[in-house]
Amino acid sequence: MKTALTIASAILVSSLSSFAGGEGWMHDIEAAKKKAAAENKDLFIDFTGSDWCGWCIKLNEEVFQHDPFKKGIADDFILVELDYPRDKSKLSKETIAQNEMLREKYQIQGYPTILLTDADGRPYAKTGYQKGGPESYVKHLGELQKSKEARDVAFKKAMTLDGVEKAMGLYAGLKEVPEDYQRLYSKVIEDIIENDPEDKTGLKAAKATRDAKIELEKQLQTAMSGGDSAKAITLIDTYVTEQKLDGEAKQEALTYKLNILFGNKDFEALEKAVDEVIAVDPESKMGKQMASFKNTRLKQLKAQAEKK
Structure with a gap:
């Protein structure tokens, strides 16, 4: 039993281990999604280059390491750090493969890139370095969360409608999402196309x-x-x-x-x-x-x- 508990603890430490982001950050995206779903929270995903990206280091030192940030986001987000360091010796092969897959999936072009996603990993906002310190950053995140609120209101209303009206409602919610990430809402897109055969939303085109x-x-x-x-x-x-x-x-x-x-x-x-x-x-x-x-x-x- 003691050995089993030791192994379980090691696994937990592995998924929550602190790299550049410090204590409380997860690195396994699937584990983070499960945790977010269980706790009814969103994901705060940090794409970073911990040993070479100056703005990433600056964001970590000015914001992430401070209690006002940690406490300010605790009720809303699960923190996920996806690191792309030059020195990959501290990353497992599985983590490197996972991070490369996610970089391609989310089409990350620069660092740091911060994505706010729901528990399914669907982004609703994108940001990066912001000056002003932890309190200002938490306030900034609060503004970005309004996109998800508007998205969900539109989606919920659409589910009470039929046909083209439903498609229009879903499309209104989809437009609350940054255009680059709308493609990741595949089920929503399929539903819109199915209910809008004449493409009145213009989504198909x-x-x-x-x-x-x-x-x-x-x-x-x-x-x-x-x-x-x-x-x-x-x-x-x-x-x-x-x-x-x-x-x-x-x-x-x-x-x-x-x-x-x-x-x-x-x-x-x-x-x-x-x-x-x-x-x-x-x-x-x-x-x-x-x-x-x-x-x-x-x-x-x-x-x-x-x-x-």
């Missing part, structure tokens, strides 16, 4: 556009891995044409070219691509940013290249 963008990014990665920049450029042009993009959506898609051409140091082609983005809408935010880039940084890059 939006999903098709999003899926096409994901497929483009996969194809671009394959093309660039093979060193085929020309094919990558063609894929982008085909995507813009087939999706009939215009405005900011077209400008965003065309910026994929900039990354490719910049990496190739093909500054003449890069300038043409920049002009292409600007021509879509010179007065848009993206258009103005590209014009500024062309007249400053790109001009410098071309001058440096000519000297070589």
